[in-house]
Amino acid sequence: MDGREANVNRIQKISVFGIVMGVLIMLSLSYVFLTLFHFKVFLPRATARILPLILFTFMGLGIFWIRKKQSPAEPVSDERDDNIQRTAAVAAFVGTLIIWGIVLLLLTILVGVDFNIPLWAVTLGSAAMGEVALTIYLAAILIQYGRAG
């Protein structure tokens, strides 16, 4: 049980699961939105059945993997995990602000300040920024573990 073995703790597992799940959900939502609103057709019946099945199966397997402990006494998190999560939260906050600023700046340059956007675009944009914040948070956690083992 010595050395740098492949085992990871619960916070690392949650981070990996969160990133993969986030990517899967974003891909699925993009597919659904494109099909319904851009191509203006209904989803094929098989896809509408298989897509949630894949997502829920993956979610179930992920939760099982996360709940599997390295030992019965393993804590959910310890002081180092808490420090890492605090730093990651700051990184996510700062990173999201920077990205949000860049997006607004680019939009201003590209379409001007008087351009109107529909409400659904604001909703989608907010959801996208939430996903960006979550991804930065989870990536910052993994990077910190990666650096220190």
Add this chain to the structure above:
Amino acid sequence: MKELVIRNNIRRLRFEHSEMTQQELADKVGITRQTVIALEAEKYVPSVALAFRIAICFGVPFEEVFFVAK
């Protein structure tokens, strides 16, 4: 002011205590094995409370586990 480099003898003490595994030490002091790995690699400096818990676990004085590098 020069930064203190805090080192430790955790790995040696584990082997001197019936070759205790990292997981056993982690379970005894209430941390994850990854934190034990980071401590032994001296990539993480623990809080005073955790440092004392480790010393108590080995039954040795605090300064035998943690010391300042010269």
